[in-house]
Amino acid sequence: MHASAPATLPGLPTGPATGHACGPTPSADTLAWAQRLVRLNTVSSGSNLSLIETIADALRELHVPLRLTYDDQRRKANLFATLGAGKPAGLVLSGHTDTVPWDGQAWVRDPLGGEVADGRLWGRGSADMKGFIGAVVAQTRTWLAADLPFALHYAFSYDEEVGGFGVRRLLADLRDAGVAPRLCIIGEPTEMVPATAHKGVYRWRCHVRGHAAHSSLTPFAVNAVEAAARVIARISGIGDELRAGEPRQAGFDVPCSTAAVCFVQGGIADNVVPEDCRFHYEFRNLPGVDPEALQQQVLASARALEPAMQAVDATSGFRFESFAEMPAFRARPDEPAVALALRLAQASGTTHVAFGTEAGMFQRAGISTVVCGPGSIGQAHQADEFVTLEQLARCEDFLRAITTQGAEFLGR
Numbered sequence: 001m002h003a004s005a006p007a008t009l010p011g012l013p014t015g016p017a018t019g020h021a022c023g024p025t026p027s028a029d030t031l032a033w034a035q036r037l038v039r040l041n042t043v044s045s046g047s048n049l050s051l052i053e054t055i056a057d058a059l060r061e062l063h064v065p066l067r068l069t070y071d072d073q074r075r076k077a078n079l080f081a082t083l084g085a086g087k088p089a090g091l092v093l094s095g096h097t098d099t100v101p102w103d104g105q106a107w108v109r110d111p112l113g114g115e116v117a118d119g120r121l122w123g124r125g126s127a128d129m130k131g132f133i134g135a136v137v138a139q140t141r142t143w144l145a146a147d148l149p150f151a152l153h154y155a156f157s158y159d160e161e162v163g164g165f166g167v168r169r170l171l172a173d174l175r176d177a178g179v180a181p182r183l184c185i186i187g188e189p190t191e192m193v194p195a196t197a198h199k200g201v202y203r204w205r206c207h208v209r210g211h212a213a214h215s216s217l218t219p220f221a222v223n224a225v226e227a228a229a230r231v232i233a234r235i236s237g238i239g240d241e242l243r244a245g246e247p248r249q250a251g252f253d254v255p256c257s258t259a260a261v262c263f264v265q266g267g268i269a270d271n272v273v274p275e276d277c278r279f280h281y282e283f284r285n286l287p288g289v290d291p292e293a294l295q296q297q298v299l300a301s302a303r304a305l306e307p308a309m310q311a312v313d314a315t316s317g318f319r320f321e322s323f324a325e326m327p328a329f330r331a332r333p334d335e336p337a338v339a340l341a342l343r344l345a346q347a348s349g350t351t352h353v354a355f356g357t358e359a360g361m362f363q364r365a366g367i368s369t370v371v372c373g374p375g376s377i378g379q380a381h382q383a384d385e386f387v388t389l390e391q392l393a394r395c396e397d398f399l400r401a402i403t404t405q406g407a408e409f410l411g412r
Contacts (some may be wrong), residue, residue: 023119023390027138030396031121031389034134035114038123044098044162047075051097055079055137055156062140066154069173071166076158078170080179083143083152089410090151090181091340091402092367094358095133095188096160096167099125105383120386127375131387132187135374135395146403150410153181160358163203163324167358171365182410183337184362187373189380189387192394194341194350195371197251199258200328201356202291203282205321206231206302208266211313212275221273222309222316225266228277231318232261234301235281238294249286251352257285259294280323284356287330295320327360329369337368340409344398345372353377372398 025031042048052068059066059081066081076098082090102111102124109115111124121131133156143152158166174180188195208231210224239259248255259281266277281298285291302318309316331338338350355377362369374395375387 024393025389026135026392026396029138030135030392031116033138034121034126034131034387034392035116037130037134038114038121038126039112041112042098042125043101044159045101048097048158049075049077052077052079052156055133058137059140059154062144064140064144067173067177069166069169071158071169076166078158078166078173079154079156080170080174081154082179083140084148085151087149087151090153090179090183091406091410092153092155092181092184092362093136093399094155094157094167094184094186094362095129095136095373096157096358097130097133098158098161098166099128099130100161100381102383107383109384111385116389119389121389121392122384122386124385126379126385127189127387128377128380128385129187129189129373129375131375131392132189132373132395135392135399136187139396139399142400143403148403149407151181152402152406155184157358164326164356164358164361167361171361175365181367183340184359184367184369185337185341186357186359186362186369186371187395188353188355188357188371189375189377190351190353190372191376192345192372192374192391192398193347194338194345195353196331196333196338196350197249197287197352198329198354198356198359198371199252199284199286200291200360201282201284201324201326202295202322203280203324204295204298205278205280205323207319207321208277209316209319210273210275210277210309211316213273215271215273218273220312222275222312223273224277224316225274227305227309227318228264228266228279230305231298231301232264232279232281235259235261235298238297246286246289252286253354255286257283257289257294259283282324285328287328289328326356326358327364329357329359329363329371331359331363331368331370335368335370336409337370340406341370341372343405343409344401345394355380
């Protein structure tokens with residue numbers, strides 16, 4: 001345990017970190033906050049308000065100003081809080097509060113148990129990314145007492161896992177309010193190695209409307225499954241073309257953009273020409289590659305099929321809907337957010353990650369951004385998800401160093 005553990009935020013029990021660990025362990029406060037957040041069910045299909053209000057209540061007791069932005073149904077909220085309101089520049093510590101579900105996974109541990117054992121904190125979201133959020137909130141008293149010469153912001157969003165919808169509303173609210181932080185650290189699991197690039201993730205739904213008939217009368221029908229299959233084949237072909245000819249970008253596990261169809265549903269019986277079919281697909285584009293140009297190729301393939309379909313039934317055709325847009329991200333090596341993260345992590349280099357984050361959206365808002373947080377993406381979304389206590393301790397050291405190192409990068 002660290003010798004200089006900060007005082008506990010209001011309403012949170014204290015106690016020593018438990019479980020066997022081979023390396024450093026986090027303070028009792030960081031571990032308790034991480035456990036508390038893991039024990040709150042914030043699967044994206046439900047509400048995250050239990051977590052948001054838990055954090056908000058603790059911050060209100062410390063007189064930290066905050067703002068909440070809700071979804072249209074007010075079932076979910078983002079939290080944006082500022083330590084040192086009115087001070088210049090500003091560093092954002094960002095994390096998403098929603099998690100993926102665990103239905104159908106073979107868990108041995110309780111997904112909401114927050115159990116500490118074998119040098120690990122177990123549970124859904126422990127790595128992705130409640131460990132980081134807990135470590136941030138646990139530092140609040142320390143940062144307030146330090147009276148930093150710059151503003152420090154918390155940005156905790158909803159619905160990152162299903163398309164990054166919450167952070168869009170959060171950033172729009174900041175823009176409207178004239179709040180313009182300078183730097184952002186997003187605490188996704190990178191094993192505390194600063195990540196400076198990831199691909200974009202763009203997903204679409206396609207619904208194909210055909211015209212049903214007995215399967216013996218196919219000339220009088222419009223087969224929605226077959227029409228979908230032709231467009232699916234084009235998407236596959238785009239993927240082949242990217243793999244064969246797109247310029248590579250070093251540092252990625254897969255150094256080209258990719259295309260994938262991951263869900264198809266259609267048809268009702270063996271002897272009925274299907275009237276409906278739907279499928280979902282995605283492009284994961286390298287930084288600098290335009291996903292809309294890829295989507296235009298898909299649309300052209302569909303539109304080429306529609307005249308023949310509509311000659312049989314004028315109501316048949318294709319309908320497309322975008323349901324996830326996570327822009328690609330690349331930070332320059334000399335950006336201040338990257339330099340700060342390298343200093344805080346005491347790291348000698350950076351990495352790229354294969355998964356998408358909210359970094360591209362913060363970057364588009366004009367905020368220098370880097371991704372760096374505890375745990376491994378190899379544990380995220382898996383049964384018996386965990387983050388090691390050693391990683392939480394390293395994250396805590398990283399955050400504490402903001403007190404002494406931040407002013408150099410954010411100015412006095």
